[in-house]
Amino acid sequence: MKQQNKEVSGIDIDQERILATDKHVVVIGDGDTGSDCIGTSNRHRAKSITQIARKPTPAKERLKNNPWPMDKVTFGTSSSQEEGCERLWATETQEFIHDENGHIKAVKIKEVQYEVDEFGRRTRLGESEVREIPADLVLLAIGYKHTEQRLLEQLGVRVDEKGNILANDKDYQTSVENIFTAGDCRKGQSLVVWAISEGRECARKVDEYLMGYSELESKDFLAAQNA
Helix, strand or coil: CHHHHHHHCCCCCCCCCCCCCCCEEEEECCCHHHHHHHHHHHHCCCCEEEEECCCCCCCCCCCCCCCCCCCCCCCCCCHHHHHCCEEECCEEEEEEEECCCCCEEEEEEEEEEEEECCCCCEEEEEECCCEEEECCEEEECCCCCCCCHHHHHHHCCCECCCCCECCCCCCCECCCCCCECCCHHHHCCCCHHHHHHHHHHHHHHHHHHHHCCCCCCCHHHHHHHHC
16 A cells, blocks of 8 residues: 555655556455555456455444444445455454465455344354465455553553553553553554544653653643634
């Protein structure tokens, strides 16, 4: 995607070009980045495009765990997906298969059967046999999961059930004194504006912790100035 963005912007590319032309393309991940990969692969004239998502097919209507005014989480089709691709839901990637030259030639996948209740809770009912799908190019669009756990274990920092770092909402301190955290590693995957906001607030709290006070502007002050 970086190469494609450079090409669109007219910037010279000093690396070997990665092209989807005449290739079986597998996109792992179903978010916005995955859609961008599909759109780019279509423009490169890929031979086929398969998109893999771990989660079950989303409901067509809001579930009870997704009421208004929360962002609507329902089944949707992006403009890139409309251009053409096969979408596989509730599918887990098992293994990448390479040819004798070390180039990828297939992906082993397994489809899972789920029962999903009105609150979005999943019950795993079974799974299919592992099968292979052709793949000459695999694009990973799986995004951020959580902070590297080995480092947190070494530091003795507590995490929640999703692997995100537990921290006090007021001062961003973790379970270990002198260690602070903010942004995606605390909230989980979110928008960059949240990361910027939390990063500024965390810096202010660290300043207060070290100096006893801080001259950095708080988000409450900035909000009042912009009101």
